[in-house]
Amino acid sequence: MICFADYHTHTRYSHGKGSVRDNVRAAAGRGLEAVAISDHGPNHLFGFGIKNLAVLSRIRAELAAACAEFPQVKGLVSIEANIISTAGDLDLPPEKAHLVDMVQAGIHASVRLASAGDFSRMYGWHYLGKLWEPWSRKARIYNTDAVVNAVYKNRIHVLTHPGHRFNIDTRAVARACRDRGTAMEINCSHDHTTVEYLHIAAAEGVRFVIGSDAHTPERVGDFAKGIMLARAAGLGPEQIINARAL
Numbered sequence: 053m054i055c056f057a058d059y060h061t062h063t064r065y066s067h068g069k070g071s072v073r074d075n076v077r078a079a080a081g082r083g084l085e086a087v088a089i090s091d092h093g094p095n096h097l098f099g100f101g102i103k104n105l106a107v108l109s110r111i112r113a114e115l116a117a118a119c120a121e122f123p124q125v126k127g128l129v130s131i132e133a134n135i136i137s138t139a140g141d142l143d144l145p146p147e148k149a150h151l152v153d154m155v156q157a158g159i160h161a162s163v164r165l166a167s168a169g170d171f172s173r174m175y176g177w178h179y180l181g182k183l184w185e186p187w188s189r190k191a192r193i194y195n196t197d198a199v200v201n202a203v204y205k206n207r208i209h210v211l212t213h214p215g216h217r218f219n220i221d222t223r224a225v226a227r228a229c230r231d232r233g234t235a236m237e238i239n240c241s242h243d244h245t246t247v248e249y250l251h252i253a254a255a256e257g258v259r260f261v262i263g264s265d266a267h268t269p270e271r272v273g274d275f276a277k278g279i280m281l282a283r284a285a286g287l288g289p290e291q292i293i294n295a296r297a298l
């Protein structure tokens with residue numbers, strides 16, 4: 053099994069180390085057919101996100117120039133939007149979705165959430181849950197609500213690193229993703245993904261995507277961990293949107 057596209061790469065527009073061109077050049081070097089620039093959404097605090105949504109137009113222009121230089125690579129403008137409420141709102145509102153070719157979304161820490169209520173539901177219970185198990189169950193319910201509602205409320209192509217840091221009900225999320233044609237990511241940069249998670253999600257008929265989550269150009273197209281996990285779970289390339297049989 054090989055992966056022919058890396059849809060999850062960061063640049064200096066969020067907290068990556070390379071430029072848009074660096075990531076395209078790295079993708080060309082790795083023989084990829086496509087690469088997406090998916091910097092963090094604007095509600096990410098402390099400089100972790102893009103400054104504002106206007107940055108997406110700059111990324112589009114730089115991507116077009118880079119792909120003219122490396123025409124073997126198709127460039128996609130994407131975003132790793134933040135889920136900012138338990139009602140499922142993103143920091144890329146639906147009326148701005150046309151600014152990207154592909155919407156990806158996930159739950160992250162250090163994000164300006166939609167309201168104080170969302171802050172207590174999504175962060176309050178999450179951090180309290182580290183202290184006492186019943187609170188962590190409550191956090192899981194809110195996190196699952198946020199993700200499932202986001203999947204139904206928005207057109208999300210990829211749900212990034214489901215279950216990373218923020219506990220979710222994998223089965224409920226997988227059902228929503230299957231219904232909406234949203235791929236669940238097998239992330240190659242974090243360690244939370246288990247074979248059990250993949251089995252539970254796959255049983256619901258969802259499709260996956262393997263993403264490097266590269267924050268440096270050197271890691272663009274580094275799918276080793278994801279491919280190893282997919283193999284261990286017995287997934288075939290037909291279940292992974294950016295993979296094909298060798």
Ligand SMILES: [Zn+2]
Binds near residue numbers: 132158160212213
């Ligand atoms: Zn992320």
Ligand SMILES: [Zn+2]
Binds near residue numbers: 060265
């Ligand atoms: Zn990321």
